[in-house]
Amino acid sequence: MDCKKFHYWLTTRDIHQKLIPPDAKDHMTGCPECRSLFIKDDILEKGIASTYAPEDLPRGIEERISISLDHDRQNFLNQVTGKKRSAALAGAGLVAALIIFALFFTNFYSSPTPAFKDLNQITLQAATDHLKGNRYMSFDARETQAALSMLTKKLGFKVILPDLGYLGYTLVGGRLCAIGKCRAAYFVVEHDGKTGSLFIMDKNFIDFPMADGSRFTTNVKGCDTCIWKDHGQVYATVF
Secondary structure: OOHHHHHHHHHHOOOOOOOOOHHHHHHHHHOHHHHHHHHHHHHHHHHHHHHOOOOOOOOOHHHHHHHHHHHHHHHHHOOOOOHHHHHHHHHHHHHHHHHHHHHHHHHHHOOOOOOEOOHHHHHHHHHHHHHOOOOOOOEEHHHHHHHHHHHHHHHOOOOOOOOHHHHOOEEEEEEEEEEOOEEEEEEEEEEOOEEEEEEEEEHHHEOOOOOOOOEEEEEEOOEEEEEEEEOOEEEEEEO
């Protein structure tokens, strides 16, 4: 396996398959760059897993569903007699099972819905995440192109960096992250001696109209922020 084939395998592999093919393992043994890419890909996967881990049903909801179904089923059965009673019981049981299954499936497997209702929410969340000071990076500027491909695969939308030269920014590195409840790409950038954060998320995570190219700048929590939309993505910078 050469580097090109290894990169193809890495971007198309089944993340649930724990065993690494022998040819991929052999290639990593002799290629430090590909081994580094594999490690970074694993870090991205773990970031997704920790951000979107299943949550338990809210406390008491199972009991409330059961009580409600029993009450409705009894009212329904009281309206039928004779042979209809058996059929009604089976029908009510099927409906109850379908409702419980739907609730279970929705709770554990539904995708996050858009979390941001206006620009102020994005600005506040971006500034809050920036002030946490987590500058951990799974890749540096030298690995940008390969990292963008991996981020695109993980996030489900084509991650496109803005024109950093035009903005006067220098890219340091980045990683996968979450801004609020939304998956996003995070980049550490520098400008005029200051270290800033650049967040990129899909436009589907905003629940309000926003014109392409429009910019919203403000100061929140002592941070200078800028939000804009382009390339089907929403960008947020914080310094």
